Amino acid sequence: MNQALSSVRIIDMTHNQAGPACAQMLAWLGAEVIKLEEPSKGDVARAQAGDGLFFLMFNANKQSLTLNLKTDEGKELFKRLMTKSDVLLENFAPGALDRLGLGYEVLSALNPRLIYATIKGFGTYGPYHQFKSFEPVAQAMGGAMSVTGFADGPPTYLWPSIGDSGTGMQMAIGILAALQQRHHTGKGQHVEVSMQDAVVNILRISLREHIRGGHTPPRTGNQLGKTVPGTAYVCAPGGPNDYVYIFAQPQMWQAFLGATGMQELADDPKYATPEARWEHRTELDAIVENWTRQRSKYEVMEILGNAGVPCGAVQDTSEVLADPHLKARHMIVDLEDPSFGPFQTAGCPIKLADSPVTIERPPQLGEHTDRVLSDLLELSADDLARVKSEGVV
DSSP: OOOTTTTOEEEEOOOSSHHHHHHHHHHHTTOEEEEEEOTTTOOGGGGGGGTOHHHHHHOTTOEEEEOOTTSHHHHHHHHHHHHTOSEEEEOOSTTHHHHTTOSHHHHHHHOTTOEEEEEESSOSSSTTTTOOOOHHHHHHHTTTGGGSSOTTSOOOOOSSOTTTHHHHHHHHHHHHHHHHHHHHHSOOOEEEEEHHHHHHHHTHHHHHHHHHHSSOOOOOTTOOTTOSSEEEEEOBTOOTTOEEEEEOOGGGHHHHHHHHTOGGGGGOGGGSSHHHHHHTHHHHHHHHHHHHTTSBHHHHHHHHHHTTOOEEEOOOHHHHHHOHHHHHTTSEEEEEETTTEEEEEEOOSOOOTTSOOOOOOOOOTTTTHHHIIIIISOOOHHHHHHHHHTTOO
């Protein structure tokens, strides 16, 4: 089946998470993604934690080409590859590709249609552009940690990777925008997303609160705004993740009371208005939690969900991997890697009716080197043998 991005060829020179997540998303949507890796070593994530599972989670649907860019012939093969590609995606340390003679100016001269996509911790300009970054650094500098956690605790790091995968998703949008513009201009361009910028983009609600009130928003734990019920409540049997999040907006108050059998609260002036419920939130939260403690989180979700009240069980990772709804939507998929064996991973969240996504296993290191060099760059069998013997690939 012809996929949405089947006419697009992307050279993925990234490692770890932000770049690989971006390239994987575009590969899921049909782009031909060739992951360019260093011979014998490959992406550093292949060896992370000793099992390479980090690599497997972010490199599905890609091909792997090994190429030694420290050799003259490796650089020449790379340049030839650039003339046959639409996008180069890189997240090397600042200036690394320029020092190899493979910066934007050089490659765009070879292929004016090339989209040169760069992910950096702090971008390629600005006072911090030479600084390196990782996920927690991006969250700290982007403001996310300052608004995460409880009021009496320290700034808190989020495990969901808004700095890495969040940057990757925003870069995917940038690449697609540049491809669309190229349809009109015939020219590629340099696309850049920094991890700090990506986190700031996601922080806009907290920025709104600062702009509105002129002060730094406090950490509020699980409380969302001044809506009550509007936090996480303990459920039976009381395990570490036996909680449910309930967000009963003012227009849902009567539906909440009907579903929970608390109609007597409707006539209580302490809870008659959103302002009154906020004023008496400690008492009301205790009443709500007394009800949730008698039920499992899934029972609570079923009761309130069917009543039209937003409510969700706090699922741990084992529950996410086993979730029947996620499996029905192909968001949890089963794959098998020749080295690792069977494993589960997250699928593609974007559902295209005319080109559904099939998740394929990540490539072995250099698995597609012969195909790319012979089919795409037209190396003969003798040349292929020679570059292998000389350590070019």
